[in-house]
Amino acid sequence: MFHTALTLNDLLFLAKGAGVTLAITAIAVLFGTVLGTVFGALKAQASALAMAPLTFVLDVLRSVPLLIQLILANAFQSIAGLGWSPFIVACVMLSLYTSAYCTEIVRGGIEAVPAVTRRAARSLGMTWGQDMANVTLPMALRVALPGWIGLTLGVMKDTALVLWLGIIELLRSSQILVTRLQEPLFILILVGAIYFLISFPIARLGGRLEQRWREND
């Protein structure tokens, strides 16, 4: 007979952790995508030379392990006397981290839009901004979506690292329960299932959108 010491309160505790994970992910993906779209559009348009400083910063964000970035950011904000909570540090650093990857996804999507189509839009009298908003970005979106979904799913799992800043998110919650209840396998399976459940809608959203676009082709 299967028996567990897990109580309803423990499940609520895990749910609270899942809530923190979702909140950080949502904030990071929102700001990261907005910034990434701006940077990606810039990089697709401007010369490599003009973009060199930005490219350098984004490369650092993509190359240095996220854990190191989080810990150093926390230390520096403390030294600078900014007084940010660990949650704010986590959101800021994860937003920047997401934007670095999103920049390349957006840039790739924009560069996939045929030049002849953009020429046609400009020839109709549209400004660069109107072409971007009405023609290029919608077309780029279709190319960039799979990569962006992958990035979002990845960021959700990367949020687990914020436990090193003392934030009690889903993974840390599960560690606390394991320490107390000594049922590591069951709790890890349960937490894995929770991660799957909160990721599932995002993965399927991508599928649904692509299905809808495919019907138009």
Added chain:
Amino acid sequence: MSVNKGEVVTIIGGSGSGKSTLLTCINGLEPIQGGKITVDGTVVHHPETDLNKLRQKIGIVFQQFNAFPHLTVLENVTLAPRKVLGMARDKADEIAIKQLSHVGLGDKLSVYPSRLSGGQQQRMAIARALAMSPDYMLFDEVTSALDPQLVGEVLDTLRLLAAEGMTMICVTHEMRFAREVSDRVAFFKDGHIHEIGTPAQIFEQPEKPETAAFLKVAH
């Protein structure tokens, strides 16, 4: 070379002779290194010229299909009037439906471009350019990428436009069409106008030997 209102000028010549480039220079898509292009008194390549505004007056249709794939045929045609001219949706729809019917696509309004044949896509591109009520239309080898059986329907549309008095510059390999429709024909070679005259002059009595040689092969 100058083109007057209501004139139809066709440009013929071999590949790489600069025909298509001329058209993209006229609407400012390509920069120029020397000389001057003016449209209604506006110098195209002057730094202070508002190219977006100028392009509202000049419609251009290219050889390659460039429909906006994420929009229906109707939306493709109403996009520029709504966004560039700030037209209200129903007024833009009215104009778009008129132009699309004019080119024979009145029954394809809610279809996506990927479902259209090449000839239909080119006719849609023509309607899309016309919806902006341009004063001048430039056609860059618009039938060259089409299957032979689809060429006729597009040329018919061009003939219709010419008969209605649109000022047109057409780069084309279709000699019969050029002969029939043009007021003047320009033969390009190595980036220069080698010879220019009426269709009768160019096709029947070309002055330069290179013109005659080209026509012999092209016919």
